[in-house]
Amino acid sequence: MADPASVAQIIDGKAIAKAIHQEIAEEVAQLKEQHGKVPGLAVVIVGERKDSQTYVRMKRKACAEVGINSINVDLPENISQEELLDQVLELNENPDVHGILVQLPLPKHINEEAILNAVGLDKDVDGFHPLNIGKLCMKGREPSSIPCTPKGCIELLKRSKIPIEKKKAVVVGRSNIVGMPAALLLMKNDATVTVVHSRTPEPQDIVKEADIVIAAAGQPQMIKRDWIKPGAAVIDVGTNAVSDPSKKLGYRIVGDVDFEEVKTVAGWISPVPGGVGPMTIAMLLRNTVDCAKAAFASGA
Numbered sequence: 001m002a003d004p005a006s007v008a009q010i011i012d013g014k015a016i017a018k019a020i021h022q023e024i025a026e027e028v029a030q031l032k033e034q035h036g037k038v039p040g041l042a043v044v045i046v047g048e049r050k051d052s053q054t055y056v057r058m059k060r061k062a063c064a065e066v067g068i069n070s071i072n073v074d075l076p077e078n079i080s081q082e083e084l085l086d087q088v089l090e091l092n093e094n095p096d097v098h099g100i101l102v103q104l105p106l107p108k109h110i111n112e113e114a115i116l117n118a119v120g121l122d123k124d125v126d127g128f129h130p131l132n133i134g135k136l137c138m139k140g141r142e143p144s145s146i147p148c149t150p151k152g153c154i155e156l157l158k159r160s161k162i163p164i165e166k167k168k169a170v171v172v173g174r175s176n177i178v179g180m181p182a183a184l185l186l187m188k189n190d191a192t193v194t195v196v197h198s199r200t201p202e203p204q205d206i207v208k209e210a211d212i213v214i215a216a217a218g219q220p221q222m223i224k225r226d227w228i229k230p231g232a233a234v235i236d237v238g239t240n241a242v243s244d245p246s247k248k249l250g251y252r253i254v255g256d257v258d259f260e261e262v263k264t265v266a267g268w269i270s271p272v273p274g275g276v277g278p279m280t281i282a283m284l285l286r287n288t289v290d291c292a293k294a295a296f297a298s299g300a
């Protein structure tokens, strides 16, 4: 129903992700017919963080829904660096495993970089291996996988028929897993890209010029109505827990964008939840199927 206080079209990430799940389920069924085997994703979790457990459960459930074999590796919080490394190396050798996801963050005593370096390039479904990120930076080079969250942002724009080419895009945040790769992907899609971050003076003046805003700063509801150019597309990557005693868990999840304000000026806006989050999982499935296809094609 038309909401008079909203000029923005709401980008329904949940519905778009569902359509992608259906496409993937069909591809998986075809692969099974052609090769007698299905893609396999190892989902590795270390420790018992509640948020990580929730995300990992969602990823495993999504695999099951589309027919991807999820290989569940649940490891104790006190696992040593060496033991975790051994687990990853073992998964690299396992022919039933086409993708390896090591849920982040890892416990403090683990060297995250060393673990991500160990994931085989051809199984790096998160796209976090430095060589894949390096290739993402280079013209004419293709990483084996592109990080799921920024890839999901681009997919949201494309499937919503929002033009990227020749547009001004501003990314808010410069993290390794979202802001930086999102900027690179927008550039690859022929946008003119600016990145603003925690040390940028007057970021609102720069965001206000953008046709496309990717909000990935990790600051709850930081982006207000007066930051946004009328008609702009606003993709909200934030997943910030804010205290809310009326909720069962005592908190709710809000984005980096003040949704109620910004929807009155933006042309398009993705909500939280139900925007980028489900797309992150859809892109993980996509990357897993693509890695499996490459493995099957090479005779594995």
Ligand SMILES: Nc1nc(=O)c2c([nH]1)NC[C@@H]1CN(c3ccc(C(=O)N[C@@H](CCC(=O)O)C(=O)O)cc3)C=[N+]21
Pocket (backbone or CB within 6 Å): 054, 055, 058, 101, 102, 103, 104, 105, 126, 148, 149, 239, 253, 272, 273, 274, 275, 276, 277, 278, 279, 280, 281
């Ligand atoms: N190796 C690794 N790869 C990741 O991709 C990765 C990770 N570690 N660590 C944590 C972040 C976070 N992340 C999310 C995935 C789905 C939702 C998602 O589907 N959210 C739902 C709501 C979920 C809820 O109800 O809490 C939504 O936005 O609608 C959110 C966040 C993946 N991450």
Ligand SMILES: [Mg+2]
Pocket (backbone or CB within 6 Å): 173, 174, 175, 197, 198, 217
């Ligand atoms: Mg930042």
